[in-house]
Amino acid sequence: MGICTSKKKVDENIQIVPYKVCITAFIWNKESHNLFDFESNQAAKKEIELDFSATLSMVDNQIIALTDNEYVNKQIQLLRVDCQQEYMMLSGMSQKSDQRVWAILCNRPDFESLNxxxxxxxxxxxxxxxxxxxxxxxxxxxxxxxxxxxxxxxxxxxxxxxxxxxxxxxxxxxxxxxxxxxxxxxxxxxxxxxxxxxxxxxxxxxxxxxxxxxxxxxxxxxxxxxxxxxxxxxxxxxxxxxxxxxxxxxxxxxxxxxxxxxxxxxxxxxxxxxxxxxxxxxxxxxxxxxxxxxxxxxxxxxxxxxxxxxxxxxxxxxxxxxxxxxxxxxxxxxAQSDKLLRYELQYQQKVLYQIGRVLLYVQLKEKGKSYNKQFTCYRHPNQIQVFPKKTINEQATIVPNFEKDKDNQLSFQTHNELNQDDIVINVKQI
Ligand SMILES: [Zn+2]
Ligand SMILES: [Zn+2]
The missing domain is CATH 3.30.40.10 (Zinc/RING finger domain, C3HC4 (zinc finger))
Incomplete structure (x- = not known):
């Protein structure tokens, strides 16, 4: 399958947690003053599963998860997912108004959130x-x-x-x-x-x-x-x-x-x-x-x-x-309060978040019974090139440079769990 070859490579520093974090994102592909049009059907859906701490970033209208050791050109960091053994915490990556994490209060049949x-x-x-x-x-x-x-x-x-x-x-x-x-x-x-x-x-x-x-x-x-x-x-x-x-x-x-x-x-x-x-x-x-x-x-x-x-x-x-x-x-x-950002397997509420033009749900789930291996798979989309951070000159400043997509018709594939033999924990082999 795709980029993964025979050799497994696992980042030793990544702490794997006993649950998985399931993220569903809806990406509204137009810039609209950071307003999300719930009635529009032009939002793309994307799902990601993790069992380690990561930063969700947006690259070319895609949402990907990066560990602390990874870097992608032109990424916009959206959300930090901090996985501890007992709980998971979310936090925003930017204080800039358009990239803050907001919890949405709404009462809609299609998007459930806090009332x-x-x-x-x-x-x-x-x-x-x-x-x-x-x-x-x-x-x-x-x-x-x-x-x-x-x-x-x-x-x-x-x-x-x-x-x-x-x-x-x-x-x-x-x-x-x-x-x-x-x-x-x-x-x-x-x-x-x-x-x-x-x-x-x-x-x-x-x-x-x-x-x-x-x-x-x-x-x-x-x-x-x-x-x-x-x-x-x-x-x-x-x-x-x-x-x-x-x-x-x-x-x-x-x-x-x-x-x-x-x-x-x-x-x-x-x-x-x-x-x-x-x-x-x-x-x-x-x-x-x-x-x-x-x-x-x-x-x-x-x-x-x-x-x-x-x-x-x-x-x-x-x-x-x-x-x-x-x-x-x-x-x-x-969203600043723990009430909105902290998740435990036993206690979860459904909060719909908005960051810029992205809506997100987060949920913790138990790892499947049939799933014996230690790690969950997460793989970056093929077209996105991920670099290990250590190779970047520390002097260099990373300036996210987000370009508007030229193609409004982009579609996204739903992430599937990979074959266990494909396992790569977020480290790209070079
Ligand atoms: Zn005075
Ligand atoms: Zn002055």
Whole structure:
């Protein structure tokens, strides 16, 4: 069969696990702003089985699995599959927005996935091209505990530690900072212009933004905020010691409330911090039509895209449950939590992931009873040339250079388990 010849070659460093990881991928072969059209029948299906740690990469519209010792030209790394003896973990390979791992909330007969998700502070969701991050929510009068909770920041606007150094503020010239008003360096400026107080910057920023009062919410709207001197874009939020600092002065309303940061994949669009009073609302609607509580003006967002249910629990605490509302492109959740990324043979949930224009299911399965040999087969497609990594000059930087396929009609063969005599664990013989 194909490339495998008589000689077996097995990478000694690969740890084989007692289960197999079965991956089913659907590749949408058009670039479409990283939206996946579920109704299209133009997605190719591809299946891969592994029983060792690997990185899933995309090469010429194919998905292949590479060990740490392998390399392919023009690969785009999608997903890391880490196989331990007892469990398997998935993780994203890129922080870039279009290559992150998103879990899809949807309720479709053809694509099964999570129906709902309990939102936590810091969670980021994506509706069409719009991204929303839950910066804060508060239903309890005692807010102190919540403020202590660590919040993960939107890594696109990368978190940067606010530096507490004995330096001078470029605006007020004072040299002292505090935990609530730190002196920090928000841009590339150096020397006497390097540091600024959070509060001093907030006052300056306040003149650059638009504030829009609506019925029960306030929107703080900004278009590209940049340092006047070095022209570097300023982030709307910074994280310091687990707390999110907003460079806009935001007035927190009375409890209960929630605060969202809303940005778009389209960088020319304005960004919004939306502060909402919830009053006694039990449902928050997100979508494109005017009667939505969070209104997103983008054609990629469905008219009534998603719903957040506010549920009071027995202990009088509240939880927020996010649900998709039969939207066209699904409601996506940035997959960071173990709940979404960790798999065990005994405990598995069905999550449909999206990475760029690829959808993926992952499942762990027991190895077949009739299957006595130690290894599962995995073979790279014939047309893809795999190189051992050790031969690559370590100085060389690998720049993925993905070219759009010229042929939209590409089809994919389903991977079959190979003959046991063919066995090759992902090491190409040269
Ligand atoms: Zn100052
Ligand atoms: Zn600057």
């Amino acid at each position: 709902e998700w309990e939102l936590q502070k810091g969670d980021m969701i994506k509706l069409g091209r719009m991204k929303l991050q839950l910066l804060d929510f508060n239903y309890e009068i005692d807010a102190l505990q919540q403020q202590k909770e660590q919040v993960e920041n939107d890594d696109e606007l990368q978190s940067k530690d606010l530096e507490l150094e004995a330096s001078q503020c470029r605006i007020c010239f004072s040299k002292s900072g505090s935990l609530s008003n730190p002196l920090f360096s928000p841009c590339k400026c150096i020397g006497s212009m390097k540091y600024v107080h959070l509060n001093c910057l907030q006052i300056w920023i306040q003149q650059q933004i638009k504030i829009k009062n609506q019925q029960s919410s306030i929107q703080y709207i900004w278009k590209k905020m940049e340092c006047e001197i070095c022209k570097m874009s300023l982030q709307s939020t910074y994280t310091y010691q687990g707390q999110i600092f907003c460079i806009m002065q935001i007035q927190k309303p009375v409890v209960p409330y929630m605060i969202w940061k809303i940005t778009s994949d389209d960088k020319s669009k304005e960004g919004i911090i939306q502060v909402m009073e919830l009053l006694d609302k039990s449902e928050i609607k997100i979508g494109r039509v005017p009667d939505c509580d969070i209104k997103l003006k983008d054609i990629s967002v469905s008219r009534s895209h998603a719903i957040i249910k506010v549920i009071k629990q027995e202990d009088n605490k509240y939880k927020l449950i996010l649900q998709d509302n039969n939207s066209k492109f699904g409601t996506l959740l940035y």
